[in-house]
Amino acid sequence: MKSKTKFYFAPMEGVAGYIYRNIYHEYFGHIDKFFAPFISTSPNGIKKMKEFKDILPENNENVCLIPQLLSNNADDFILAAKQIKDVGYNEINLNVGCPSGTVTSKGKGAGMLRDIERLDNFLYKVFESCHGTGIKLSIKTRIGFSSPDEFDNIIEIYNRYQMHELIVHPRTREDYYKNDINLNAFRTAVKKSKNTLCYNGNIFDINDYKRITEEFDEIKSVMIGRGALRNPSIVENIIEDISKPDIKKIFDFHDKIYNEYKKCMSGERNLLFKMKEIWLYMVHSMENPDKKAKKIKKAKNIYEYESVINEFKGEYV
Ligand SMILES: Cc1cc2nc3c(=O)[nH]c(=O)nc-3n(C[C@H](O)[C@H](O)[C@H](O)COP(=O)(O)O)c2cc1C
Incomplete structure (x- = not known):
């Protein structure tokens, strides 16, 4: 059966590295893009070999992989993006969602949403530098730091940039992974975003998928994280319209x-x-x-x- 959307496998640091990813692909397939867990940037480029190893093309031969960067400094981001491009990737994702205190306190991940003027300056520099290099940038974002009311202004900032895709996990940083997803905020994104949207959050079974794709008919891709860890056959189930895990x-x-x-x-x-x-x-x-x-x-x-x-x-x- 042809599905309504493309399927993205969410980045999941500590769980879904290249070994997991390759075996997942071998057994279950149907993933259009795997997003790699974040790699931190530094003034000297990508420091941790373990993080870089995860995205090396020789470790990801059969999957479509999108590397993700976690950064609060445009120059560091650009340096890391070039390193990633040099090994053969042309799409890079920026993490604007990680809720961990050690990350947000440095103004990284969801911490970028606490100061949107700074976020805007960061994006301005990064998009300027990547222009004409062949690097396509996408962003994975939450809807605010403390409150969903922040989202209107955040979307306005994102609308200043032509990104490859905007992946929205409709929770604030304060929500972490708890509380309901905020579909109202996602409705705002659908109404106001000038960028192509991908939906992410709480797709745990075929009914969740149907609910989201029926309401948001215009969405061309969904990203699934914990739902795929829970039931690795979830996408196969969705495509074949079967409710039981294999x-x-x-x-x-x-x-x-x-x-x-x-x-x-x-x-x-x-x-x-x-x-x-x-x-x-x-x-x-x-x-x-x-x-x-x-x-x-x-x-x-x-x-x-x-x-x-x-x-x-x-x-x-
Ligand atoms: C263990 C774990 C690790 C995660 N690591 C990352 C990460 O490296 N980068 C990122 O953008 N999101 C990360 N996330 C967030 C997920 O990609 C996803 O946005 C979130 O779990 C909501 O989607 P879901 O409800 O389908 O799981 C992580 C989530 C979990 C549970």
């Missing part, structure tokens, strides 16, 4: 991820920690998620972990 495929996907991490992660504790983090979300695709979550949490080593997962698999054969 559990067999989810376990196969799990096994592949587990084996890949086993090969490349140092130390069983790290491996266990990583898998537990993935299950925080994925447990919601299964029956009795709370009971399962407790069992996974209790696993003290990888032997206990493997035994718990085998027990879960046993429920579905």
